Amino acid sequence: MSGLVRFEVEGGIGTIRLLRPPVNALNFEIQDGLHAAALEASGRRDVAAVIVYGGEKVFAAGADVKEMQAMTYTDMVDRSAALQAAFIAIARIPKPTVAAITGYALGAGCELALACDFRVAADDAKLGQPEVALGVIPGAGGTQRLSRLIGPARAKEMIFSGRPVPATEALRIGLVDEVVAPDEVYAAARRRVEGYVGGPAYAIRAAKEAIDRGLEVDLETGLEIERMQFAGVFATRDRDLGMAAFVEHKKGGAQFEGR
DSSP states (O other): OOTTEEEEEETTEEEEEEOOTTTTOBOHHHHHHHHHHHHHHHHOTTOSEEEEEOOSSOSBOOBOHHHHHTOOHHHHHHHHHHHHHHHHHHHTOSSOEEEEEOSEEETHHHHHHHTSSEEEEETTOEEEOOGGGGTOOOOSSHHHHHHHHHOHHHHHHHHHHOOOEEHHHHHHTTSOSEEEOGGGHHHHHHHHHHTTTTSOHHHHHHHHHHHHHHTTSOHHHHHHHHHHHHHHGGGSHHHHHHHHHHHTTOTTOOOOOOO
């Protein structure tokens, strides 16, 4: 994993930390580090949920423009695949994920936040897709994930104008899920996902898969995805424990094993 990205685990919650001050510009090394961290988070059984965090000052203020400036079309054809793969790996972590946003989440930084299930932002944070000011468009999921999250018209306005959206507006339009004081962002992100620690990991995984995959297809196909995931969790130990606890009126509910 890159020295600019660190993955650490505490109390069943993994944190992917960006370590490139002052603004965590997402250069190629960080992109590859994010991919590696996502794969580690996905595979570790001691991780029930994941926080993506840029630190106390800035989440991520975009890609590294200086690194991209000299790139040709064919250079970007090759590199864009790795960029997309890194953010897809974040989106496909089979556990609840939350972006803890301080300062700015702009361009690729906003796209990184969009790849998470939830977003907690500081009350002075700003989010946006300012790529048009560089004569380009979002290339790490912004045109797709943003429009699915807040609707096509609002996404077009943000992307066409490139304007940064303040946290209060981001909350109102559904771009973020919670706004807190700047020094409370990481703690709020942990609170949002700590309830999943010790939970039925494979049922949560199946629910996330059904929702995310279902959004990509028509309703009938989505219902079939749900049906298959629903049937699949009947093969888990946690299903046995959960239903037995319910039938037996077990005080405190089931003690899930995550298998």
